[in-house]
Structure formats: C-alpha cells, structure tokens
Amino acid sequence: MSSEDSKQKLQEKIGEALGLEMAAQKAVEELGSKGLLDKGGMKDKLEKMRKQANNHQKDLEELMLSTSLDLDSINIQKVANETAQKASEMMSTYLGESPDSSEAIEFLCLAEGGEVTHYEVLSAMTTKLVKDRKFLAKVKAILEEERKHLQLCTRLAKQIAVE
DSSP, rough: OOOOHHHHHHHHHHHHHHHHHHHHHHHHHHHHTTTOOOGGGGHHHHHHHHHHHHHHHHHHHHHHHSTOOOOOHHHHHHHHEEEHHHHHHHHHHHHHOOOOOHHHHHHHHHHHHHHHHHHHHHHHHHHHHHOOOHHHHHEEEEEEEHHHHHHHHHHHHHHHHHO
8 A cells, every 4th residue: 555545545446345235135124025126037146236236245345354454344344334324324315214115126237336446446546556466357357247237237227217
C-alpha cells in the first residue's frame, strides 16, 4: 500500500462491496418470502445467486483477515453494515407499498449493477495498490460472477416483462 489514505479508501470499498453482498442476500430472502420471485422459474435461479452472494461475503471476510495488508476489519465491517442498511432503505423506497414481480426483479437488476460497479472499482484499486495476488485473483473472480448475476437479472426482468 502506498499511503494511509489509499489504505483507507481500499478498506471503504471492501466494506461497501461486503455490505452489498449482505444486502443482496437479504433482498432475495425478503422478496422470495413475499412471493415476488415465484414467476417464470426465477426463485431457484435467484436462490443460487443468493448462495453465491453468501460465498462472496465469506471470501471478502476471509481476505480482509488473512492478507498481509493489515486491514482494519472493524472499520470495514462498520462500512459494510452502513452500506447494507442503505441498500435495504433503497429497496423499500424503490418497491413502495405493493410491489409486483417485475418491480422486484428490476430492483435486483439495480442492486447487481451496483455490485458490478463496486467490484470494478475495487478491482482497479486492488490492481494498483495491493501486491497480494490471492486478493487480486479473488476480487476478479467475484467480479466475473457479479457480471453473470447482472446478466441473469436482466434476462429474468425481460422475461417477466413479456409474460
């Protein structure tokens, strides 16, 4: 790491990515429990995506504890919790009082788009600031899966819209 400022920015971005993973899991669980993901075979596909988000969360937590970067896991977790809370508030605002399946999957598209953007930025930061190859490889692998999640959500949103 080149400076304390760079390290702080990296920790913040890791925390945001972690929080978005937490929020994604909660969103799929909550929307599924309301029956909003039952259309067009979405539920099973999105449950797989939720499980992958859980794996991403575990991977990030493992990386922040096991790297030689001397990261502040308490600060990262604080940012993660704040980010998860903001994402939950956004979902509530976006969906309103009586959402339908189309709105639910479109919100998940928005959330996945946010995750892809955060991982793109984290990947760029990691490439420049971090010499730990395992860390960089894991971030890039998660980014690839997040791109697939966005494609899946978009495909399901289009499918639901024309049904």
